[in-house]
Amino acid sequence: MFLFTKKTSVRICQFLLGSAVVAVLSLPQAQALHSYHGVITSSFRASAQQAGVDNQLIAAFTDIFSPRLDFKRELRRGDRWRFVVKDRREGIAAAEYVPRRGRRLRAVRYEIAGRSALHYSPDDSHSLQRAFLRTPVKGGRITSTFSRRGRFHPLLRVVIPHFGVDYSARIGTEVMSVADGVVVRATYNRINGWYVKLQHYPFYHTAYCHLQKIAPHLKKGKAVKQGDVIGYVGASGRATGPHLHFSFYERGRYADPLRKQFPPKTSVPQPYRADFQQQARNWLSLLPPYPPGA
Numbered sequence: 001m002f003l004f005t006k007k008t009s010v011r012i013c014q015f016l017l018g019s020a021v022v023a024v025l026s027l028p029q030a031q032a033l034h035s036y037h038g039v040i041t042s043s044f045r046a047s048a049q050q051a052g053v054d055n056q057l058i059a060a061f062t063d064i065f066s067p068r069l070d071f072k073r074e075l076r077r078g079d080r081w082r083f084v085v086k087d088r089r090e091g092i093a094a095a096e097y098v099p100r101r102g103r104r105l106r107a108v109r110y111e112i113a114g115r116s117a118l119h120y121s122p123d124d125s126h127s128l129q130r131a132f133l134r135t136p137v138k139g140g141r142i143t144s145t146f147s148r149r150g151r152f153h154p155l156l157r158v159v160i161p162h163f164g165v166d167y168s169a170r171i172g173t174e175v176m177s178v179a180d181g182v183v184v185r186a187t188y189n190r191i192n193g194w195y196v197k198l199q200h201y202p203f204y205h206t207a208y209c210h211l212q213k214i215a216p217h218l219k220k221g222k223a224v225k226q227g228d229v230i231g232y233v234g235a236s237g238r239a240t241g242p243h244l245h246f247s248f249y250e251r252g253r254y255a256d257p258l259r260k261q262f263p264p265k266t267s268v269p270q271p272y273r274a275d276f277q278q279q280a281r282n283w284l285s286l287l288p289p290y291p292p293g294a
């Protein structure tokens with residue numbers, strides 16, 4: 001932990017020619033910064049807990065980088081991470097993840113007038129949040145990937161194409177919309193069970209199948225935001241066990257969501273770029289150093 005300076009005002013009066021002239025000066029007031037760092041040995045959660053990071057900040061760190069980093073499949077032993085927190089109510093101010101192989105990821109929290117604060121990359125000024133989330137289920141484990149050639153269907157006992165990605169998760173696990181959109185269907189059939197289909201932007205659709213139930217009040221024509229809960233993992237319809245079958249469509253055709261490269265959801269507007277880069281440099285300089293040899 002080290003100190004961060006926050007400006008506070010004091011009045012200093014000078015008397016000149018019998019009249020009072022008031023000058024307002026800014027003097028520093030000490031405020032504690034909390035910083036953390038670690039090295040991956042088995043998982044980010046284990047590494048963070050060993051460094052004394054609580055569950056709230058662990059979730060905040062994974063939320064920042066999950067649009068660009070799969071914490072289930074892409075972490076490797078020896079990867080490094082670090083971040084700094086000024087105010088717990090605001091969350092993480094700056095963070096970094098450095099894989100042993102691959103590109104370093106950095107994020108700095110920045111607030112633009114009239115907008116909610118987001119974490120942007122200082123390398124390109126784009127938000128880390130993508131137009132589409134990487135996964136519709138937090139903590140879900142991929143059990144079957146997209147395949148046009150086909151896979152052996154455990155119920156039909158034949159090889160058929162698998163136009164989607166299956167995520168294994170406990171019954172009742174929340175299922176989220178991967179992007180802003182509008183409900184096209186929220187209904188039941190004997191194959192998909194309870195399912196929801198959404199339209200996103202002009203050319204994309206997504207479908208969420210075998211739900212235990214659909215979120216209350218979700219109906220055709222309702223607008224949803226990225227991350228909104230639209231249903232809950234189940235085993236309805238033609239399913240062998242609890243899981244979510246997630247399908248992605250581009251211009252009416254099935255596409256593999258795990259191979260798609262989605263654009264950032266937003267970027268720092270040009271008039272704010274210089275200010276953002278200056279603040280980013282300041283915050284990144286406050287990240288804790290990695291231990292020798294890490």
